[in-house]
Every structure is written in structure tokens, then in C-alpha cells.
Amino acid sequence: MNPNNPAEYLIKDLVHKTGLSADTIRFYEKKQLVQPSLRGANNYRYYNDDALRRLVFIQRCRALDMTLKEIQRLIELEQNPEQDCCAVNDLIDEHLGHVENRIAELQKFQVQLQQLRQSCTSQSTVDDCQILKQLESLD
Secondary structure (H helix, E strand, O other), X not given: OOOOOXXXXXXXXXXXXXXXXXXXXXXXXXXXXXXXXXXXXXXXXXXXXXXXXXXXXXXXXXXXXXXXXXXXXXXXXXXXXXOOOHHHHHHHHHHHHHHHHHHHHHHHHHHHHHHHHHOOOOOOOHHHOHHHHHHHOOO
């Protein structure tokens, strides 16, 4: 870290501050979602507070199961602060639709798993397990 600018972080500092792995940070850098502020003479990458904020932003978006494409779009929108935020709302509405579809899909899985589990209520051997037989069935 540069003692003249305490807002410069090495990747290990970002790892500590965000909880992300160094590989994940490098991946986001490769995808051009975050950029180092400079590369030192020692070939180390130095990141500033903007990069830290961006990583936290990405991390929160990923926690909401947003795709990298959605995150890239939000970043693009953020870089044009004078425009109407309808585009942000539209993106979130679209993502909400994806989440609702995923929840419906998971609820179907839950019902299927419950039915599968109910097919085996007795103590038996694995060889006679109705769950395994149903999963292997060609029907």
C-alpha cells in the first residue's frame, strides 16, 4: 500500500475487506467489471475505494442471483447518472420475474421430492429402495 495514498489496496486487502477470493476479484477484473487504479513498478495491481465499492456492489448483486450481464447493465446505467432510472427499475422487474419463475420451479421440485420420499416409508435394504427404483425407472 502506498503510504501517500491510504485508499490504495492490494488484492489481498480487497479479499480481506470483501470476503471475495482473489480468483473472484481477478475474474471480475477480466470481465471488466472492476479495474485496478494502477499497476506498480513491482507489477502489483493497486485498487482504490471506487474498486472496493464496485466489488461490494457486485457482491450484493450476486447475492440477489443477478447474472454478470445484468450487473454489467446496472454498471452501465450507473455511469450515466443524469438519465431516468426507469431502466434500472425495468432490469430489476425483469430479474424479479426470473426469481419468481425459479421459485415456482423449486416448488415443483419440492413436490416431486416429497412424493419420492413418500414412496419409501418402510425399513428396507438399499436393494429394495423404492426411491432408487423410481429414479432408475425408464417410465
